[in-house]
Amino acid sequence: xxxxxTVGWKQKSHGFxxxxxxxxxxxxxxxxxxxRRILYMLLVxxxxxxxxxxxxxxxxxxxxxxxxxxxxxxxxxxxxxxxxLDKPVIEQYLVFLKGIxxxxxxxxxxxxxxxxxxxxIQRYAGFSSEIGLVAVLIGFVVGxxxxxVSAIKQNRLPDKIISIIAIxxxxxxxxxxxxLFQYLFTVKWPLFPTLGWGTPAHxxxxxxxxxxxxxxxxxxxxxxxxLDVINQDYITMAEAKGMSFSQVVRRHVLRNSILPSLTILxxxxxxxxxxxxxxxxxxxxxxxxxxxxTAVNDRDFPMIIGCAMFYTGIYILSLLLVxxxxxxxxxxxxxxxxxx
Amino acid sequence: xEYSEELFTIIxxxxxxxxxIGRPQTTYWKDAWRRLRQNKVAIFAMxxxxxxxxxxxxxxxxxxxxxxxxxxxxxxxPSLKHWFGTDKLGRDLFARVFAGGRISLMIGILGALIxxxxxxxxxxxxxxxxxxxxxVMMRIVEIVSSIxxxxxxxxxxxMLNDSGVGSILLALCIVGWxxxxxxxxxxxxxxxxxxxxxxxxxxxxxxxxxxTRHMIPNTMSVIIVxxxxxxxxxxxxxxxxxxVGLGISSPNTSWGMLASAGKExxxxxxxxxxxxxxxxxxxxxxxxLFGDGLRDALDPKLRR
Numbered sequence: 254x255x256x257x258x259t260v261g262w263k264q265k266s267h268g269f270x271x272x273x274x275x276x277x278x279x280x281x282x283x284x285x286x287x288x289r290r291i292l293y294m295l296l297v298x299x300x301x302x303x304x305x306x307x308x309x310x311x312x313x314x315x316x317x318x319x320x321x322x323x324x325x326x327x328x329x330x331x332x333x334x335x336x337x338l339d340k341p342v343i344e345q346y347l348v349f350l351k352g353i354x355x356x357x358x359x360x361x362x363x364x365x366x367x368x369x370x371x372x373x374i375q376r377y378a379g380f381s382s383e384i385g386l387v388a389v390l391i392g393f394v395v396g397x398x399x400x401x402v403s404a405i406k407q408n409r410l411p412d413k414i415i416s417i418i419a420i421x422x423x424x425x426x427x428x429x430x431x432x433l434f435q436y437l438f439t440v441k442w443p444l445f446p447t448l449g450w451g452t453p454a455h456x457x458x459x460x461x462x463x464x465x466x467x468x469x470x471x472x473x474x475x476x477x478x479x480l481d482v483i484n485q486d487y488i489t490m491a492e493a494k495g496m497s498f499s500q501v502v503r504r505h506v507l508r509n510s511i512l513p514s515l516t517i518l519x520x521x522x523x524x525x526x527x528x529x530x531x532x533x534x535x536x537x538x539x540x541x542x543x544x545x546x547t548a549v550n551d552r553d554f555p556m557i558i559g560c561a562m563f564y565t566g567i568y569i570l571s572l573l574l575v576x577x578x579x580x581x582x583x584x585x586x587x588x589x590x591x592x593x
Numbered sequence: 594x595e596y597s598e599e600l601f602t603i604i605x606x607x608x609x610x611x612x613x614i615g616r617p618q619t620t621y622w623k624d625a626w627r628r629l630r631q632n633k634v635a636i637f638a639m640x641x642x643x644x645x646x647x648x649x650x651x652x653x654x655x656x657x658x659x660x661x662x663x664x665x666x667x668x669x670x671p672s673l674k675h676w677f678g679t680d681k682l683g684r685d686l687f688a689r690v691f692a693g694g695r696i697s698l699m700i701g702i703l704g705a706l707i708x709x710x711x712x713x714x715x716x717x718x719x720x721x722x723x724x725x726x727x728x729v730m731m732r733i734v735e736i737v738s739s740i741x742x743x744x745x746x747x748x749x750x751x752m753l754n755d756s757g758v759g760s761i762l763l764a765l766c767i768v769g770w771x772x773x774x775x776x777x778x779x780x781x782x783x784x785x786x787x788x789x790x791x792x793x794x795x796x797x798x799x800x801x802x803x804x805t806r807h808m809i810p811n812t813m814s815v816i817i818v819x820x821x822x823x824x825x826x827x828x829x830x831x832x833x834x835x836x837v838g839l840g841i842s843s844p845n846t847s848w849g850m851l852a853s854a855g856k857e858x859x860x861x862x863x864x865x866x867x868x869x870x871x872x873x874x875x876x877x878x879x880x881x882l883f884g885d886g887l888r889d890a891l892d893p894k895l896r897r
Contacts, residue, residue, distance in 0.1 A: 297739040304740075308748045424878035426829050428836045429870045432856050440860060524743075531837055546837065549747060561744050569739050 283580065290576070294569045298562065305561040306349065309554055310342045316363040316552045336363055349558070359562070360555035364548075370559035374541060378563065381533070381540035384459045385525035389518075391460065392467030397514060399468070400475020401502065404483065415472060422469025431462040431535045459536050463529070467521055471514050478510035485509075508582065515582065519575035523568035621810065628890040635886020638879040645876055649698055652691025660684060660692035661844060668862050677868045681858065689846060690868050696758060696847040698876070700831045704765045705823035711766075712773025713816050717808065719774070720781035731778070738771035746830070747839055761840050765830055773819055780812045814891035821884035825877040832873050848873045 315338055321329045333339040337348055352358050359370040403415040438444050438458060445458050482488065483506060491501045530542025541560065548556035619627075629635055653660055656676060664683035671678045677686035719730040749764035784790055790807055798806075828848075834840035835849030842850070848869045855866030 293735075294739075297736050300736060301740050301744075305744070305748065420878060420881060424825070424881055425874050426832055426836075426877070428833060429852065429873065432852075432859060432866065432870075436859060436863070531833065534837060546747070546839075557748075561748075564744050565740065572739065 283577075287573070287577065290573050294566075294573065297569055298565055301565045302558065302562055303346075305558055306346055307342065309552075309557050310345075316554055318552070359559045362553055362556050364551045364553045364556075370555050373544070373556065374559055374563050377539060377541040377544050380538060381525075381529050381542060384456055384463060384532070384538070384540075385529050386522070387456075388460045388463035389467055389522055389525050392464040392521075393471055393514070393518060395464070396468045396471025397475050397507075397511065400472040400514075401479050401507065401510075403472065403476045404479035405502070407480065412476075415476075419469040419472040419476075422465050423473070425465070427462060427466055428531045428535065430465055431459075431532055434458050434462055435535065455536075455538075459532050459538060463525065463532055467525075470517065470521075474514045474517065475510065478513045479506055482506050482510040511582065512579065515575055515578055518578075519571040519573075520568075522571040523564070625814075625890045629886055632886040632889065635883050635890075638882035638886070641875065641879045642883060645694065645872070645879070646698060649691045649694035652694070653688040656685060656687045658685035658688040660688040660846065668858070668865075670862070671864055678862070678864050680854065680865055686865065686868060689851060690848070690872055693846040693848045693851050693869065694872060694876075696841060696845060697828050697831055697849070697873075700758060700762055700765070700847070701824045701828035701876075704762055704769065704827035704831075705820050707762075707766050708769040709773050709816060709820045709823060712770035713777045713812070715770065716774040716777030716779075717781045717812070720778040720785060721804075721808075723785075727778075734771045734774050737768065738775075740768060742768040746834065758841070758845070761831060761834060765827055769823070769827070773816075773823075776815060776819060777812060780815050781808060784808055784811055818884060818888045818891060821880060821887055825880040828873065828876060828880075 317329075317332055317336070317338065321332055324332070330339070337345055340348075349360070352360055362368040362370060362373065399415050399418070403412045403419075406412045435458065439446070445454055446452070488501060488505055491505050492498075496504070529540055530546055532538070533540040533543040534546075541563070545557070545560040545564075547553075548560060648655070658675075662684060664679070666675065666679050667683040668681055669675055669679045669683075671686075675685050675687065677690060679685055680689065715730065715734075719727045745768050746764045749760070749767065784807065790803060793803055793807065831840055831847060832849030832852065835842075835847050836853045836856075838853065840849060841847040851869035852866060852873065855862075855869060859866045
């Protein structure tokens with residue numbers, strides 16, 4: 254209700270006249286909305302952290318099991334006391350919360366003494382994002398283009414070829430694709446290095462593999478929404494006005510049909526971070542994903558919690574970003590606080 | 594020849610016959626089936642799916658080998674004796690692939706069924722009751738769906754450390770129902786406010802009858818299509834987890850596990866990776882294509 258909203262705002266601000274009252278009213282609403290969403294995010298983060306913490310302590314074994322096996326009884330007790338693992342779980346949880354709120358620290362790795370959890374995440378997440386974000390970006394851009402082309406050339410040859418690519422991208426699991434690429438491009442035709450990290454050439458194959466499935470998803474989404482938009486009256490209108498075809502596509506079709514693709518961009522960015530560990534393990538990239546698996550296998554409690562919090566944070570943040578992007582692109586969307 | 598009046602007799606008009614419908618009646622489902630049958634791609638996908646399911650059920654009795662029995666014929670390439678070859682322990686790969694298929698398909702179908710049923714019930718209650726209940730239930734969905742699913746699945750599959758079907762199924766179901774709940778809630782909300790439901794209400798039709806007569810038939814298509822699209826995603830999740838060693842483990846087997854085992858020997862015996870990978874891709878492809886066809890058949894409005 255932009256009209257009523259504007260009126261209410263004017264009354265409250267004692268006759269202050271703005272040049273663009275509706276715009277400002279929207280800005281205020283936007284800020285309120287974002288603040289509410291951030292509060293929400295913190296709540297979710299807290300819940301996930303709590304669940305992870307208690308789940309973690311349900312896993313049989315703890316970080317010291319392997320270490321203390323052959324040590325004398327007293328040393329064992331001392332070790333457990335040092336990391337506070339001898340206390341009840343509830344108490345450990347409170348200590349953990351205290352650490353976050355008073356010192357802003359997530360603690361130190363137990364398996365690798367001296368490594369701060371935050372530093373580790375910072376370092377390894379960089380590697381993951383270097384390939385992950387590029388992959389999503391490529392997937393998004395290429396997917397949007399392919400989807401639009403496919404819809405414009407509906408039922409003709411380009412459409413059929415693109416549809417086959419899209420279907421393949423959806424039904425080929427990423428780990429199979431990665432194995433296939435690795436076999437083809439490093440063994441059959443040695444164009445790229447097989448494993449490892451360092452030179453730009455190391456990044457090409459992982460990025461290709463990771464961008465394939467988002468590419469297919471965006472293509473499919475884009476195709477169906479462009480087909481929807483293309484039959485609308487305002488497109489016919491624009492064409493009747495004498496706009497060139499490329500102008501119609503750029504100004505009207507793209508902007509109106511990109512929304513469904515944007516919806517899945519948020520979860521997709523997050524999936525790249527969480528799902529990257531398969532790619533990381535296949536190509537031996539020192540990313541956070543493989544580190545998380547190692548931490549879980551080692552029962553390295555502080556690391557597990559740290560990674561889980563990081564992933565959740567990224568996930569919620571990307572959902573929020575997409576919601577904001579949404580409003581910018583489509584002014585018709587109302588901000589009711591209901592994020593569905 | 595002349596037509597005289599006495600050649601004709603008046604047989605009269607039967608009152609009961611007058612209102613009879615001459616052609617067989619089409620129900621919604623018959624109509625959908627008719628539309629589906631015209632879609633060649635979807636029917637082809639359906640035949641492949643039936644074939645894969647059949648082979649998964651009876652695979653080892655068809656080829657005559659037990660999928661756990663080892664022999665001295667190790668790492669043999671596909672031949673008449675072993676159709677898909679054998680693995681490094683001399684086990685017949687054909688039997689293994691379809692024994693794995695049984696578990697992969699079971700996880701896919703069961704997982705999709707459980708989450709769809711739970712999500713549908715949850716979503717419909719939320720939309721039907723409305724008000725505060727709706728708000729609270731949707732907030733819960735929002736929180737659960739903000740949890741990155743792999744984090745939970747990895748934690749749970751380690752926690753329920755029995756490497757069986759049950760634990761991985763539980764892990765996948767706990768986070769999987771939110772999407773369906775949202776979808777069904779949206780659909781039911783639309784229905785509750787639709788004219789014919791309001792008309793039924795004003796005529797004094799009971800809640801129960803509205804649910805069975807209007808709600809369920811009209812949401813069924815959405816739910817079924819959703820189900821077909823969920824199955825491949827669960828098969829994928831299972832394969833993915835087993836591939837990194839977090840899902841099914843010995844003595845059970847699944848496509849993901851076979852692919853993972855095949856990857857180790859990929860350079861020397863590529864067929865050991867090829868067959869399970871082919872099965873995963875084929876199944877996911879068929880379910881996607883079949884789902885596309887089913888959506889077009891059940892909901893002509895969405896047809897593209």
